[in-house]
Amino acid sequence: MRFFYRTPLSKGHGRFSGVTGTAIIDDSRPEATFVEASVPTASLQADSTLAMRALRGPHFFSITHHPHINFRGTDLRVTGQTTAQMSGLITVRGITRSVLLDVHLAEPKPSGARTLRASTHIHRSDFEMTAYPKLIGEAVEIEITARLLPR
Numbered sequence: 001m002r003f004f005y006r007t008p009l010s011k012g013h014g015r016f017s018g019v020t021g022t023a024i025i026d027d028s029r030p031e032a033t034f035v036e037a038s039v040p041t042a043s044l045q046a047d048s049t050l051a052m053r054a055l056r057g058p059h060f061f062s063i064t065h066h067p068h069i070n071f072r073g074t075d076l077r078v079t080g081q082t083t084a085q086m087s088g089l090i091t092v093r094g095i096t097r098s099v100l101l102d103v104h105l106a107e108p109k110p111s112g113a114r115t116l117r118a119s120t121h122i123h124r125s126d127f128e129m130t131a132y133p134k135l136i137g138e139a140v141e142i143e144i145t146a147r148l149l150p151r
Helices: 049-056
Strands: 002-006 011-015 020-024 034-040 068-078 083-092 095-105 114-123 139-148
Touching (some): 068 095
Antiparallel strands (some): 002 139, 020 034, 034 068, 068 083
């Protein structure tokens, strides 16, 4: 999972790894889709040591007190042959907000594996990440790429 934010002079970015979860996707019944994911905040990497230290600290992700970001998909609306919008709930810093993901789901490979790509944006103040408002923009873009494996 990658994220992007604006600073006065550039666009900063970071990423999380080690995401775990469950996705149940039935192409014939998209309304039955279930997605749940957990992101370990300690896996955060940023484009500089200074940014990484700040983002892991108490003004942003506060990884000591909030070890996970959680997502639960609540509704899937098909918009095309391989595209959809997924409504869900994201919990960051113990604060839960609704979010809408634009989703692209690749056709399954012969092994049954498939790739899911999703994007959205959030406002950092919705999760009480309000430090440095003159240095860091309010909107945060999120990009997710997940390889889904059959059970």
